Amino acid sequence: MKVIHKLLVLMFCSGSLLCQDHYDTDSIAFNVDIDEFIVTAQYEPTHYKEAVHRVDIISREEIESRGAITLDQALVINPSIRVSYDQALGSKIRMRGIASNNVAVLIDGVPVVGRLDGAIDVSQINMQNVERIEVVEGALSNIYGSNAAGGVINVITKKSQVDEWKVRMNTQVESIGQQTYGTSLGYHKGKFSANVEGRVLNYNQYPADSLRLIELVQIGENQFSRQSKYPFNPKDQMGVGGYLRYNPDSESSVIFKYDYNHEEVKDYGVIKRIQFNPYAEDGFYNTVRSDYSLNYKKRWKSLFIDLTSAYNNYSRRVDDKRFYLETELFDSLLQVSDTTLFNTFFNRAVISQTINDDLTVIAGANYSLEKGNGDRIINRNSDDVTQAQFSEIAPYVEFKYSGIEGIDLSASARYTMHSAYDSKLTPALHVKYELADTWTVRASYAQGYRSPNLKELYLEFVDINHNILGNTALMPETSHDLQMTLDYNPSSSLGISLNAYHTTISDRIGLIQYETLKFRYDNIDEYKVFGFQPSVDYRVGSLSLSSSATIGYWDTLVENDSFSSFGQVVDVNNSISYLIGKGEYNLTLNHRHIGSQPNYTVFNDIVEVIEIQGYELIDISLSKALLNKKVNLTCGVRNLLGTVFTSVDTASGVDHSPRGRNAVSQGRNAYFTMVVNL
Numbered sequence: 001m002k003v004i005h006k007l008l009v010l011m012f013c014s015g016s017l018l019c020q021d022h023y024d025t026d027s028i029a030f031n032v033d034i035d036e037f038i039v040t041a042q043y044e045p046t047h048y049k050e051a052v053h054r055v056d057i058i059s060r061e062e063i064e065s066r067g068a069i070t071l072d073q074a075l076v077i078n079p080s081i082r083v084s085y086d087q088a089l090g091s092k093i094r095m096r097g098i099a100s101n102n103v104a105v106l107i108d109g110v111p112v113v114g115r116l117d118g119a120i121d122v123s124q125i126n127m128q129n130v131e132r133i134e135v136v137e138g139a140l141s142n143i144y145g146s147n148a149a150g151g152v153i154n155v156i157t158k159k160s161q162v163d164e165w166k167v168r169m170n171t172q173v174e175s176i177g178q179q180t181y182g183t184s185l186g187y188h189k190g191k192f193s194a195n196v197e198g199r200v201l202n203y204n205q206y207p208a209d210s211l212r213l214i215e216l217v218q219i220g221e222n223q224f225s226r227q228s229k230y231p232f233n234p235k236d237q238m239g240v241g242g243y244l245r246y247n248p249d250s251e252s253s254v255i256f257k258y259d260y261n262h263e264e265v266k267d268y269g270v271i272k273r274i275q276f277n278p279y280a281e282d283g284f285y286n287t288v289r290s291d292y293s294l295n296y297k298k299r300w301k302s303l304f305i306d307l308t309s310a311y312n313n314y315s316r317r318v319d320d321k322r323f324y325l326e327t328e329l330f331d332s333l334l335q336v337s338d339t340t341l342f343n344t345f346f347n348r349a350v351i352s353q354t355i356n357d358d359l360t361v362i363a364g365a366n367y368s369l370e371k372g373n374g375d376r377i378i379n380r381n382s383d384d385v386t387q388a389q390f391s392e393i394a395p396y397v398e399f400k401y402s403g404i405e406g407i408d409l410s411a412s413a414r415y416t417m418h419s420a421y422d423s424k425l426t427p428a429l430h431v432k433y434e435l436a437d438t439w440t441v442r443a444s445y446a447q448g449y450r451s452p453n454l455k456e457l458y459l460e461f462v463d464i465n466h467n468i469l470g471n472t473a474l475m476p477e478t479s480h481d482l483q484m485t486l487d488y489n490p491s492s493s494l495g496i497s498l499n500a501y502h503t504t505i506s507d508r509i510g511l512i513q514y515e516t517l518k519f520r521y522d523n524i525d526e527y528k529v530f531g532f533q534p535s536v537d538y539r540v541g542s543l544s545l546s547s548s549a550t551i552g553y554w555d556t557l558v559e560n561d562s563f564s565s566f567g568q569v570v571d572v573n574n575s576i577s578y579l580i581g582k583g584e585y586n587l588t589l590n591h592r593h594i595g596s597q598p599n600y601t602v603f604n605d606i607v608e609v610i611e612i613q614g615y616e617l618i619d620i621s622l623s624k625a626l627l628n629k630k631v632n633l634t635c636g637v638r639n640l641l642g643t644v645f646t647s648v649d650t651a652s653g654v655d656h657s658p659r660g661r662n663a664v665s666q667g668r669n670a671y672f673t674m675v676v677n678l
Contacts, residue, residue, distance in 0.1 A: 052400075052410045052430040054442055054485045054499060056080075058133040065577070065588045065623055067636055067673050069172055069180050069201070071105075071125035071133070071155065076592060076617070079550045079571040080137055080533065083122070085663055087231050088267060088285060090121030096137055097529035097554040097569065098150035098503065102450055102479070106144065106154040108257070110293050113344045113370070114314035115453060124263055124287065126239060128170065128182045128199050131158045138501065139448035139481040142414040142428045145366065145394060149448025149479040149505065159243055159255055160193060161186045167678040174671040177205035184242075196242035203235040205666060211268040212280060217661055231663045237263045252298040259291045269323075277326060284319040302354035314342040340374035342454070358403035362412075365395040372454040379458045381472075388458045391419045392451070406434040416449060421476055424449050440487040448479035448505075456509055456521045468511065469520040477523075479505040495537040502530040528555040528566075542579035548572070556598070567598035585624050588636075592617040594664075612662060613647045634673040642668040 058074055068074040072091040075081045082094045092100045101118030104111060105125070112120050133155055140148040166186035173179055184197035213229040241259035248254075267283035293310040322334040348366035355361060371389040379388040398412035410430040417423045428446035435441060452474040459470035483501035507523040514520055531552035538545045553566040572593040579586055596614040621636030645661040 052408050052432045052442065053136055053444070054138075054483070056135040056137075058135070060131055063127055063130065063133070064632070064634065064673075064675070065586060065621055066590065066619060067172060067621060067634055067638070067671050069127050071122040071127065071153075074127055074130075074133055075122065075135075075153070077573050077575065077590060078135060079548050079573040079592070081135070082571070082594065085665075087228075087233050087663070088265070088283070089116045089119065090265075091123040092119035093122055093153075095151045095153075096501065096503070096531070096550065097552050098505070101453070101509070102147060102150035102448070102477070102505070104140070104144045104148035104152045106152060107259075107291070108157055108159075108293070108295075109144075109154060110291070110308065110310045110312075110346060111144070111147070111344070113312040113342055114287070114289060114316065115455075116316070118453065118456075121287075124237070124261060124289070125155060126182075126199055126201075126237075126261070129157050129184065129195075129197055129241075131156045138444065138483050138503070139426075139428070139446035139479055142396060142398070142412045142426055142446065145368070145392065145414075145416070146450045149450050149477065149481075150503065157257075159195075159245060159257075161188050161195075164188055168676070170673070170675045172671055172673040174669055176203070176666045176669045178203040191247045193245045193247075194242065197240065199237070199239045201235070201237035203232075205232055205234075206230045208268050212271050214270055227661065232666050233268070234266045235263065237261065251300070253296070255293075255295045257291070257293045257295075259289070261287075261289045263287045271325065277324060279322050279324045279331075282321050282323050282330075284321070286315075286317045286319075288315045289313070304350075304352040306350045306352075308346075308348050310344075310346040312342075312344040312346065314344075316340045338375050340376065341372065343371045345369040358401060360400040362398040362400070363396070365393065368392050370454065372458075376461050377454065377458050378460040378470075388454050390451070390454070393417045408432040418451055418476075421451055424476065424478070438488060438490045440489075442485040442487075444481070444483055446481045448477075448481060450477040450479075450509075452476065452509055452521070459521070467518045469518075471521045474509060474521060475507045475523050477505055477507050477509055479503060493539045495535075497533075497535045499533040499535075500531075501533070502528070504528045526555075529553065530566075542583070544575075544577040546573075546575045554597075568595075569597050570595035585622060588619075588621045588623075590619045592619075610648065615643045615646045615664060616641055617643065617665070630677050632673075632675040632677075634671075634675075636671055638669040638671065639665045639667060 056078060058077065062077070063074050066073070066077070068076075070091075072083045072093070075093060076083060080096050083091050084094070085091055093103060094100065095103045099118065100120065101115065105120045105122065106112065107125070112125070114120065133153065135151070135153055137151045139150070140152045144152055164187065166184075166188075168182075168184045168186075170182045171180065178201070180199070180201045182197065182199035184195060186195040187193065211228070211230055211233070214226050215229045217225050217227045239259065239261040241257070243255055243257045245256075246254045263286070265285040265287075267285065269280040269282050271278050271280050273279060290313040291310070292312075293308060295309075296305075296307045298305045317337065317339045320336045322331040323329075324331065346366070346368050348364065350362060350364035352360060352362045369389065369391040371387070373384075373387040375386065377388055378385050382388065394414050394416040396412070396414045398410060401409045401411075408431070411428070413425060413427045415423060415425050426447040426449050428444070430444040430446075431442070433441045433443075452471075455470060456474060457470050457472050459468060461468040481501070481503045483499060485497060485499040488496040505527045508525055508527045509521055510524045511519045512522045512524060529552060531550060533548065533550050535548035536546065549570065549572045552569045552571075554569055556565055556567050570593070572591075572595075574591040576589045577586060578588075593616055594614050597612040598610070617638075618640040619636065619638045620640060621634055623632060623634040625632050643665055644663065644667045646664050647661050
């Protein structure tokens with residue numbers, strides 16, 4: 001068996017080096033209460049109250065009680081995160097005022113690839129086999145590299161079971177015309193365990209004829225805009241996956257995971273030439289993700305090794321077709337197709353050595369290679385102009401010291417060597433101070449780093465509706481993040497927290513209009529956000545109450561005496577949960593306030609205010625466990641107020657959002673969920 005361990009170590013080290021800073025709780029014991037432990041930014045399972053980083057946990061119970069089946073639905077309850085909807089690009093997030101291209105989305109510590117306009121479509125990430133979600137705000141580039149300068153969302157999946165056989169079936173039916181079905185089969189025998197799963201999602205709220213309708217929307221005193229009446233495209237998702245796990249002993253594990261997901265979105269166009277042979281231009285967006293990963297963990301007394309190799313394949317095909325309504329046929333001669341492919345090889349290793357009771361040293365490195373090709377990827381420095389790639393090697397070291405009573409220190413540094421840019425050193429320092437039994441202070445400073453992605457460098461998207469160009473002269477973004485958190489926990493039933501933060505991003509990459517209706521990526525400016533995040537959690541008997549808010553100030557990029565240099569944005573989340581009877585029923589009420597978002601631009605030396613109006617979301621659900629918790633039923637209503645659109649005072653940008661208003665929800669949605677565990 002020792003020979004096998006050595007061969008596995010050599011296999012991983014020959015492919016790469018770096019660190020996944022955690023040791024799965026599944027590998028330690030099956031009866032660990034994993035809701036109490038976090039692994040993001042930690043080298044081993046750590047109680048969230050003991051971690052030097054501020055970590056928010058969305059538990060499996062919270063996900064199920066709200067009927068959340070995709071990642072965007074689960075993240076809505078976090079007031080630091082805003083989810084926006086695009087009918088072609090899906091759902092993207094903004095964390096503490098920082099855009100998606102600086103927020104890393106991970107599954108078990110492995111980055112999710114396939115960014116569109118810098119964002120991961122979080123509606124494509126299914127919650128079927130998810131144990132919890134860990135959200136870390138602030139720069140984590142030292143551990144997770146590029147795209148983590150603003151924070152990390154790490155989706156932790158379940159990778160073990162106790163019983164020999166386990167069958168799980170789940171279904172959700174919703175009044176908006178969405179249906180979701182999933183099933184999984186798990187097997188555990190001795191040192192081996194395996195799991196296979198499948199899932200299907202279908203959304204089809206409106207018939208095609210309704211989706212082609214256009215209405216006039218007033219966007220000013222005497223201004224109107226033609227917009228889709230129902231901007232919610234039909235969507236189908238299908239996924240399969242699973243894992244194979246081998247535990248040679250209680251101190252080591254080998255896990256192979258595979259996940260495949262296919263999504264098709266149909267965008268029905270407006271009817272043209274109604275009087276004679278009417279037709280419409282329809283778009284079909286097909287996205288395919290295939291993810292493979294192999295992980296090995298081993299602990300020898302004070303030494304811990306964690307090795308991960310992963311391969312991600314992402315494909316997005318866009319078919320534009322002309323559909324004739326009289327014959328109900330597509331014109332094969334007028335079909336235009338565009339395919340974009342991304343392949344990422346990701347490898348990392350970590351070695352953690354406990355020197356003594358007070359000092360732990362963690363060292364490692366990572367290697368990543370990203371390749372992209374497609375009709376809109378133009379690399380004029382390559383023999384094949386439709387292909388581009390870059391690689392990154394980054395050694396990493398961290399020292400954890402707890403020799404001073406009540407104080408835990410973590411100092412780390414990452415040295416990034418990029419194939420296209422100069423090397424970059426990014427340090428970080430985290431301090432946790434136990435003022436007393438009930439008071440804890442956390443403070444941190446971290447630098448972030450983000451290199452331009454392939455689309456920002458090589459995109460050439462020019463057609464009748466778009467003129468967007470990449471820029472090979474782009475410089476990487478760098479950021480500085482400061483934050484401090486004060487926690488007060490006088491008892492197990494009450495917790496009060498206040499977080500203050502300040503983030504600066506230099507050489508921020510964005511789209512600029514260099515000529516009328518012509519855009520290119522460029523390093524624009526220095527962008528700043530700062531704010532405060534108070535929160536309260538209280539439990540008494542069967543009642544649980546929580547309230548949290550983010551009061552943020554986002555840089556307006558305008559220097560004018562008539563306007564503040566920062567725009568205020570306020571988000572609030574309130575939640576009430578009550579166990580009825582002897583805990584037989586769980587009633588949950590959640591309220592989310594999304595405050596108005598001001599933006600300011602300058603056009604011909606005139607300052608223009610663009611404000612996205614705020615709105616409220618209220619969800620209510622009731623869940624019941626039957627047959628010794630083998631059957632769990634949940635019914636509820638999302639968006640009780642029926643909010644569909646929020647207004648935008650002035651249109652801006654080049655995305656697919658309609659001018660004059662934004663679609664934020666499909667409206668009031670009643671749902672029923674059943675989960676069966678056998």
